[in-house]
Amino acid sequence: MLRSGMSETRGYGQFCPIALATEILAERWTPLVIRELLMGSFRFNDLQRGVPRMSSSLLAQRLRDLQFAGIVERRRGERGVWEYHLTPAGRELFPVVEKMGAWAQRWLRHKMLETPNLDPDLLMWDIRRTVLDDARPGGRRYVAAFHLSGVPSNRQRYWLVFEPGHVDLCYKDPGFEVDLFITTSLRVLTQVWLGHVSVDAVMREDALRLDGARRDVAAFRKWFALSLFAPAGRLPAGRMEPASEDALARRAG
Amino acid sequence: MLRSGMSETRGYGQFCPIALATEILAERWTPLVIRELLMGSFRFNDLQRGVPRMSSSLLAQRLRDLQFAGIVERRRGERGVWEYHLTPAGRELFPVVEKMGAWAQRWLRHKMLETPNLDPDLLMWDIRRTVLDDARPGGRRYVAAFHLSGVPSNRQRYWLVFEPGHVDLCYKDPGFEVDLFITTSLRVLTQVWLGHVSVDAVMREDALRLDGARRDVAAFRKWFALSLFAPAGRLPAGRMEPASEDALARRAG
DNA sequence: CGGAATCCGGATGGATACTG
């Protein structure tokens, strides 16, 4: 990608639109940073939770590159904290990223479940921000506890705490009474999240268990959205297209 | 991109489909190599003409990477020459590349015409393979001579020689009688090719001139297709979508 | 001529430590 102070040796020297898009998008990590921004993260540390293996110096560099390319704006938010937001040009990268995901869902399905690619922190972080927090029972607090097998012992437990207006992800017992226990393996939860298997199917095989009061169990299917890039995503009844810009807007709003 | 003999440090360690697609596509030059393959080049040297600033060793490396990723197949063609062909998975990257091009056409339009990105060899090579060779007058040989301004003196002249069944691009006068002279600047021809201006508009401004017998001039609009990634491409009358996989198939077939 | 491999210097990315 062309940086502010770089020589001319880095561009591809082609008028072709694909070449110009490639100058920006075909840099290591860049599409993933854009994915995080599209998913609604805008603080440096939140962005980094979505790309945990990227060094902070490189993330800072990429955010500068994206500003220079007119894709990201850096501005001060509440209490003077820096925030990174997509520009209109940046938001219109959604279809590009979407097609990349759709292609991989079709042709690289097996690689998604390879052990080095499974990551409970990342999965839970992804679930937390995609959870439909207006779809839980009543107006009260609602706590869901995940117990994962197939992971290191310090990564087995996660709590989602639904409060009116927001959802918190905890790595330690927050001490609240738990309304729903979700017991499964990291692999199965990832498969469900990606839309490769249905909740019903894995429950029938006892690969996923839900324990709690009847209505708290029933609520799970309401608030547990699939990945935005799952083959059919979670779309209004009757629609079966994959993730679209509309779907994004619906969730972001 | 994961290479056959590489360590595990290079992947992103994410189950996300976008991350897996990124492992392949976010490597320097890779989307351009795929573009060339999608446009129908399959010999090493033909591919290299589409990415002239890429070193041959890196092109060879990328072709190996793409084979390993299941996107490219290497096989022997006529007279034992090696050919590189997209697999079904590779052909389905068309929508990804298409969205990248469409995004750049909307947001990076000005950069396409910056001097370092203009390249007459590349433009003419692109035109040659996109020319509609069944749309020229009669069954006879037809020769179009381009005279470009705004380029080094050794890049001013190109000849397209239409013979039954194929079209040759010449960098030196092939000696045939010329049926049509096209006189314009590199910048204007690039703009027309990208669909940023119409042939009519630039002819009205005398920025492009066609000289020849009436029917040979008229033929120009038939055989001179726009870039497959021009905003409206050259599509059958009545359709105005941008480049689609259908359009690709139509031209390739 | 097509299709590479090899070598080298410079650019980029990863790991870790550090700072306001």
Added chain:
DNA sequence: CAGTATCCATCCGGATTCCG
């Protein structure tokens, strides 16, 4: 919390060479 600074490994660009 939000990044820099530094050092080293790897990658890339360019030139050259090689082989059928």
